[in-house]
Amino acid sequence: MDVSRWRLKAAMSEVELTYREALEELRAIHGRLRQEDVDIDRLLEDVQRASDLLAFCRERLTAVGERLEEVLTDFD
Template sequence: MTDDAPTAPGYQDALAELDEILRELEGSDVDVDRLADRVERASELIALCRDKISSARVRIRQVTTDLDAGAAAEPS
């Protein structure tokens, strides 16, 4: 059995796609038929980026907590 679900883009890929959408929306020839879809996709990408930043924050906090605990446990 194969997993056909698309994988979420990485942070850099999401930012690049957001940049592309922004340029498209700022252009004078915005395709109104696609406008709602593009804004919806931008919203999804923003949420994904926020989740990745939040996850990184948690991981960094855990690493620094572990480092602090290790330093406190070392004999002087």
């Protein structure tokens, strides 16, 4: 699979993804990568997907943090 096409497909599918779903998928990938018999044919795909999911989670956490600051500032 062409990595650039996969990235685009992954980014498009993440529009519907929740933080919890991303975290669950990251845990599943982590579990697969910790196995002694890692599927080498799937390794690049899993690592790339994990990277995309981590970026998604970081962006979501940043956005929520910024919004919380706005809301809490309104209380002052």
